[in-house]
Amino acid sequence: xxxxxxxxxxxxxxxxxxxxxxxxxxxxxxxxxxxxxxxxxxxxxxxxxxxxxxxxxxxxxxxxxxxxxxxxxxxxxxxxxxxxxxxxxxxxxxxxxxxxxxxxxxxxxxxxxxxxxxxxxxxxxxxxxxxxxxxxxxxxxxxxxxxxxxxxxxxxxxxxxxxxxxxxxxxxxxxxxxxxxxxxxxxxxxxxxxxxxxxxxxxxxxxxxxxxxxxxxxxxxxxxxxxxxxxxxxxxxxxxxxxxxxxxxxxxxxxxxxxxxxxxxxxxxxxxxxxxxxxxxxxxxxxxxxxxxxxxxxxxxxxxxxxxxxxxxxxxxxxxxxxxxxxxxxxxxxxxxxxxxxxxxxxxxxxxxx
Amino acid sequence: xxxxxxxxxxxxxxxxxxxxxxxxxxxxxxxxxxxxxxxxxxxxxxxxxxxxxxxxxxxxxxxxxxxxxxxxxxxxxxxxxxxxxxxxxxxxxxxxxxxxxxxxxxxxxxxxxxxxxxxxxxxxxxxxxxxxxxxxxxxxxxxxxxxxxxxxxxxxxxxxxxxxxxxxxxxxxxxxxxxxxxxxxxxxxxxxxxxxxxxxxxxxxxxxxxxxxxxxxxxxxxxxxxxxxxxxxxxxxxxxxxxxxxxxxxxxxxxxxxxxxxxxxxxxxxxxxxxxxxxxxxxxxxxxxxxxxxxxxxxxxxxxxxxxxxxxxxxxxxxxxxxxxxxxxxxxxxxxxxxxxxxxxxxxxxxxxx
Ligand SMILES: Cc1ncc(COP(=O)(O)O)c(C=O)c1O
Ligand SMILES: Cc1ncc(COP(=O)(O)O)c(C=O)c1O
Numbered sequence: 001x002x003x004x005x006x007x008x009x010x011x012x013x014x015x016x017x018x019x020x021x022x023x024x025x026x027x028x029x030x031x032x033x034x035x036x037x038x039x040x041x042x043x044x045x046x047x048x049x050x051x052x053x054x055x056x057x058x059x060x061x062x063x064x065x066x067x068x069x070x071x072x073x074x075x076x077x078x079x080x081x082x083x084x085x086x087x088x089x090x091x092x093x094x095x096x097x098x099x100x101x102x103x104x105x106x107x108x109x110x111x112x113x114x115x116x117x118x119x120x121x122x123x124x125x126x127x128x129x130x131x132x133x134x135x136x137x138x139x140x141x142x143x144x145x146x147x148x149x150x151x152x153x154x155x156x157x158x159x160x161x162x163x164x165x166x167x168x169x170x171x172x173x174x175x176x177x178x179x180x181x182x183x184x185x186x187x188x189x190x191x192x193x194x195x196x197x198x199x200x201x202x203x204x205x206x207x208x209x210x211x212x213x214x215x216x217x218x219x220x221x222x223x224x225x226x227x228x229x230x231x232x233x234x235x236x237x238x239x240x241x242x243x244x245x246x247x248x249x250x251x252x253x254x255x256x257x258x259x260x261x262x263x264x265x266x267x268x269x270x271x272x273x274x275x276x277x278x279x280x281x282x283x284x285x286x287x288x289x290x291x292x293x294x295x296x297x298x299x300x301x302x303x304x305x306x307x308x309x310x311x312x313x314x315x316x317x318x319x320x321x322x323x324x325x326x327x328x329x330x331x332x333x334x335x336x337x338x339x340x341x342x343x344x345x346x347x348x349x350x351x352x353x354x
Numbered sequence: 355x356x357x358x359x360x361x362x363x364x365x366x367x368x369x370x371x372x373x374x375x376x377x378x379x380x381x382x383x384x385x386x387x388x389x390x391x392x393x394x395x396x397x398x399x400x401x402x403x404x405x406x407x408x409x410x411x412x413x414x415x416x417x418x419x420x421x422x423x424x425x426x427x428x429x430x431x432x433x434x435x436x437x438x439x440x441x442x443x444x445x446x447x448x449x450x451x452x453x454x455x456x457x458x459x460x461x462x463x464x465x466x467x468x469x470x471x472x473x474x475x476x477x478x479x480x481x482x483x484x485x486x487x488x489x490x491x492x493x494x495x496x497x498x499x500x501x502x503x504x505x506x507x508x509x510x511x512x513x514x515x516x517x518x519x520x521x522x523x524x525x526x527x528x529x530x531x532x533x534x535x536x537x538x539x540x541x542x543x544x545x546x547x548x549x550x551x552x553x554x555x556x557x558x559x560x561x562x563x564x565x566x567x568x569x570x571x572x573x574x575x576x577x578x579x580x581x582x583x584x585x586x587x588x589x590x591x592x593x594x595x596x597x598x599x600x601x602x603x604x605x606x607x608x609x610x611x612x613x614x615x616x617x618x619x620x621x622x623x624x625x626x627x628x629x630x631x632x633x634x635x636x637x638x639x640x641x642x643x644x645x646x647x648x649x650x651x652x653x654x655x656x657x658x659x660x661x662x663x664x665x666x667x668x669x670x671x672x673x674x675x676x677x678x679x680x681x682x683x684x685x686x687x688x689x690x691x692x693x694x695x696x697x698x699x700x701x702x703x704x705x706x707x708x
Contacts, residue, residue: 017372029416033655036415060409063391066499068664069423069552072558075505106559145420146556151429151495151520153382153589155559164415166505186541188578190535194556199553202500202548205424205460223540225579235507251676267634273566 008037008121009103013053023131024049026169028303029139033126033165037083037118040147041108041159051125054164062149064151064156064176070146072101072318073200075302078123078138080130081342086123089302089340091116093259098222100257101195106143106155114161115142120354122163126299127354131167136186139168139303145198162291169301171235172217175310178233178297179216181207182315185224186231186254216313218299222282229281230280235306236299237261240280241328242288243295260300260336266348267335273328282314289319297321298329306333359668362391362475362611377485379524382491382657383427387480396500396514403472405479408518414502418510421626424500425552426455429656431588432477432492432519432708434484435696440477440708441657443694445470447613450497454611455549456601460509461498468515469496474708476517476651481708485521490600493522493657499552525589525657526571532587532651534636535561538668539578540585540608547608558588570667572653576636577608584634590653590661591615594634595682596642597649612691614654620702621689627682636668643673651675652683660687 013034021031032054039049064070074094079087095116099109119140123130130138142163174278184207186200187193193200204219211219220238221231224279231249232238237258239248246268251257288294289312297309308329328342336345339351375385386408393403403636418424433441440508448462448464449470453463473494484492490639496517502510540554540559558573565573574592575585585603591612600622605611609639622629642648643666644695651663662683664673690696693705 027506032416053416056412058412060410061408061516064384065419065552066497067427067495067514068550068555068559070556071420071423073421078584104560105556105565120363135582139505141421143420151493151518151522152525153555155563162415162420164505166416168505184463185542185544188539188545190537190539190578191542191545192553196420197553197637198421199551199556201422202424202459202551202553204507205422206458207459209509209584219364219631224544256382257490297681323562332595 007048008051008118010019010051010121010125012125019127021167022132023136023167026131026136026167028165028168028171029141030272030323031131031167031186033167035122037122037163039161041161046108046161048109051116051122059147059266060149064146064150065152066150066266068104068146068153070156070195070200071143071281072098072099072105072107073141073196073198074145076140076142077340078140079340080132080340085130086127086130087340087342088352088354090259090263091119091352094142097196097257098144099176101197101344102144104192105197107146107159110161113214117130119163122165125353126165127352128190129165129167136167136169139166140223140316141166157304176218176307176310177216177313178218178220178309179211179214179313180230180312181221182227186221188224188254190208190253192257194251196256208234214313220312228281229257230285233299236301236304239264239298240285240298241296242296243293244329245274245276249280250277252259257302260302260305263336263348263350264300264332268328269334270347271331271335286314286319295322295324296327296329305337359535361402361404361584364386364405364475364479365407365602366479369548371411371454374484374579375521377490377521378487380490381522382522383495383520383524385521387483387493387521391476391517393468393472395515400462400464400468400515403468403561405476411514413501414503418500418504421505422500422507423551423553424459424461424510425497427450427495427497427550428452428495430496430655431694432484432494433694434486434573438694439482440484440658441694441696441707442706443472444613444617444704451550451611452498454558455551456498458549459548459551461500461513461533464498464515466606471516474588476519477708480519482514482521482561483521492621493520495520509674530572530661531566531665532572532663533568534580534584534668535573535575542578542608544607548605548610549571550610556635562588565681568667574666576668578650582673584636584639590655590658593618593648593652593654595649597647599628600682601632601634603634604631612655614656614659615680617690617704618654618686621686622682623668625685625689640668640673649678650681650683662687674690
């Protein structure tokens with residue numbers, strides 16, 4: 001047990017598992033590094049985090065996580081540059097969003113230093129796990145869940161904040177086909193859609209399975225009232241290019257405020273691309289697909305980076321998007337990745353050294 | 355280890371904790387019996403359940419329950435009659451609903467015999483824990499959650515079904531004051547509101563806390579579109595009596611199909627009470643409160659049984675309900691409790707011996 005300046009105690013693993021990992025063939029989020037960070041909320045306060053070997057957690061069956069879905073998470077990545085320096089991308093935004101989610105789910109907010117110091121120390125300890133292959137990265141999963149006990153439907157009195165690290169390959173493989181959903185919905189007005197709350201994801205699984213059976217990978221969610229507006233995908237915000245204008249829906253209490261999305265907007269502007277943040281109707285997208293003005297659609301998120309959509313389905317019809325020589329998606333993806341991997345100037349001050 | 359006919363293995367506790375329990379002062383769902391039932395889903399099938407001492411569960415931090423909210427539950431009660439015979443109330447309905455929730459949350463459905471046999475054997479083993487005090491009961495909590503691992507937002511490949519038992523006192527203490535909610539919502543059209551999914555409850559905690567700060571115990575949810583229709587409360591369906599008609603909202607994909615609610619309707623009819631199942635507008639309830647035709651409002655659910663509402667708040671105004679000599683609520687509550695405790699004829703075949 002060493003103790004660092006920040007009082008985070010570190011218990012190192014006796015034997016690393018890194019030799020067992022095939023870094024050339026990583027799936028997404030299925031291999032975990034040697035260590036994890038654990039921080040408990042008890043007696044009204046977050047206790048000092050501890051770093052320890054990746055290990056199982058013991059919970060009573062009456063812990064509220066099992067019953068009332070009180071859980072939130074974040075998704076981030078760590079990147080290594082040519083000089084082996086480690087970088088994060090806008091990590092303070094993840095911390096801020098974690099606390100926005102926490103508030104909505106009646107979970108106590110986490111102090112910034114516990115998040116940032118814990119994160120950096122954990123990554124440093126497991127830095128050999130950061131994949132070097134292009135398209136792979138160290139996926140970071142901070143999460144909080146209710147450990148407090150009882151069958152009364154009310155907020156727990158105890159929580160655990162954990163960070164796990166997972167060296168990961170690409171989120172999607174192959175061409176991305178999406179289905180515009182008209183029956184099921186992801187979130188309600190006044191609901192929890194803007195929070196990265198566990199239950200928002202479980203609710204998407206069944207409709208997504210139905211879409212997968214029809215040959216799509218993802219559902220594009222629309223509003224729950226008339227299914228008139230395009231909102232977002234499972235774990236991505238959506239961009240649509242009509243002629244030379246790049247459009248994305250405004251965030252709302254139904255839509256996650258994606259960090260990739262809000263980074264793409266200023267980069268696009270810097271690229272001289274006209275952007276619009278406004279409601280997008282399904283009707284206009286279908287119309288644009290028919291008349292040829294729909295040039296691109298892509299998803300944007302930490303896990304999927306920028307994922308061009310090859311085809312969208314709507315009311316039993318598939319609409320293929322053109323294959324462009326030089327797409328907005330590829331230009332923007334290069335710009336954002338070059339910032340993340342420290343291969344380009346950090347115009348907006350987004351890079352954060354570990 | 356004994357093995358029963360149904361092949362459910364039973365490992366008994368070495369020492370009961372029952373002596374530590376104050377059965378005269380039970381809170382709701384905070385004391386647990388000596389045993390629990392555990393059943394694992396692995397390799398595409400539910401394995402035979404096991405009964406074992408109530409104990410902690412060990413899970414990897416990457417178990418999907420922590421990340422994607424894949425969890426569902428049920429709430430039931432066991433009752434003891436004057437002859438110490440044990441009864442359940444419509445348990446097959448709980449099993450059916452568990453599987454309806456399972457399907458929507460992409461959780462594998464559970465065979466009826468695992469649910470029913472497991473439940474009965476567990477209750478028999480812990481039958482001394484069934485409280486005898488009027489208003490107390492053995493609360494039963496069957497639940498399923500995702501134990502399968504990984505950070506890919508997709509259904510887990512492994513699950514646990516558990517039943518825990520909690521001798522419990524009343525859910526509410528004192529007069530129930532509710533607030534009709536106009537900003538936050540519980541569920542979306544096409545969402546998961548009809549499922550007893552964990553995330554539906556966590557999403558209610560923050561708005562409920564705000565209501566509690568204003569002096570209410572519960573929120574009455576309205577539709578997420580215009581907040582025009584009264585839907586249900588945190589863990590209760592809602593009934594409104596205007597003059598001599600008892601009205602409750604129709605179930606939908608936003609509202610839980612409560613077993614208490616659907617038992618009250620035929621009992622009310624048998625009592626000669628006119629019932630209506632139709633949309634209830636907030637406007638008509640407020641209007642009825644003002645003109646004196648609103649006689650009663652009550653919540654109905656397994657935990658809360660029938661809980662008369664003393665006051666509802668709407669747009670900063672509190673409306674008190676009259677105190678009636680002989681209310682529908684008390685008549686219906688007596689009828690339903692008498693069936694549950696085997697003190698009255700079981701007209702509808704709802705009682706189920708253990
Ligand atoms: C529902 C949802 N939308 C959008 C995103 C994209 O957000 P970000 O770019 O911050 O990863 C995510 C990502 O994790 C998500 O879960
Ligand atoms: C959201 C919600 N509505 C209504 C009810 C009432 O259902 P039941 O009568 O089956 O207990 C519950 C109960 O558990 C509930 O969680």
